[in-house]
Amino acid sequence: MRPVSDDDLHAYADGFLPPDARARVEAHLADSRGDAERIADYRRINEEICGRYAGVLEEPVPDRLLYAAARRRNGRPWLRVAAAVAWLAVGVAVGSGLGWWRWGPGAEGADTTLANLVRPAVMAHAVYVTEVRHPVEVGRDQQDHLVQWLSNRLGSPLRTPDLSRQGFDLVGGRLLPGSDGPAAQFMYQAAGGERVTVYVKARGRDSGETAFRYQSSAAGTTAIFWVDGPFGWVVAGALPRDRLDAIAHAVYEQIGS
């Protein structure tokens, strides 16, 4: 039988060995206390490193890095910001009693709303929707606390939309740094694992109320957003448009005062 090498011991500690090689190392470890201790130490080193830096994954990503990730060559600053969300489709008119309207490229305030509301919401969606272990800061088991806390921070009473009729359960929420103040993100998950986020922030001084608007990114995320009363809202998800529509309507109807 081939003797056990240093490489084997590392691969064993890291869980990379196939079963037969693993058995060979285990037979060797039974006779070598020193090597068994090495394995235990290697594993402890891995665990300590992971534990020490696990928190970094949960930290809000600084704006300067989001901007760096969105910057395109030859772009003017506003265009760069708008490009962050890599939009393809703009504005679809649907008459469902909500007064949806077409949003042309020259619409007043369009750039500001994109930059201050939609871009950060879609960025936050992209960052947190893939999180398996820490998708939210406060879970739904503390829903009352979550709503109270986010209401206080956003400066107006807020309600958590209930999307169970659309097949989505609340996972929880988190507070985020918005472009000019705090923002909140609620995350929902369907039985099949699909996730949508509902992003809300206090309405900026320069943005008027709007009806529903759509944006979709080339990567498949669609956002529906509107400004209503004290808040701007963004519903984001990689879902067929009719499902996302239903969710946005549900949010709109429930939060309307």
Add this chain to the structure above:
Amino acid sequence: MFEDDEIVAQIPHLRRFARALAGDRQEADDLVQDCLERALQKRRLFHTGTNLRAWLFTVMHRIHASHRVRAGRRAKPESLDESVHVVPVRPEQEARLAVSALQRALDLLPPEQKEVVLLVALEQMSYDEVSRVLEIPIGTVMSRLHRGRERLRALLAGGGQARRVP
């Protein structure tokens, strides 16, 4: 090519690796920012369908390596034993001190070894992946991993021992 939100989704992982590599938060985020900017400049070189995270780690590794060359060899940091023996240890401080002992021990590793140890520990990368990301032969990966881990073992030996007053 890749989409902006695909690259954004990788930022937390880039930051974690950079934080462990640089130790300092500011320095780590500077490294991530350089990496993102370079990645966008070179985005046409990325082949769709291959591993974006691995590609970004390669970009970051190259930048980090070039910074090291530019900065020249830094003075050796003080040794672990000298730096920690003055701290009186209360039980609740144990965990925090152990953490800083880990960071100090990592900082004592040559950067080439540290990168390998961190990629395996934090990203659970296979040795083949590490070899591709760092653009070094697999044999070099294994020898750096071995030397790095043995050095860490020695530095962290026995957990509390490093904190004893000599």
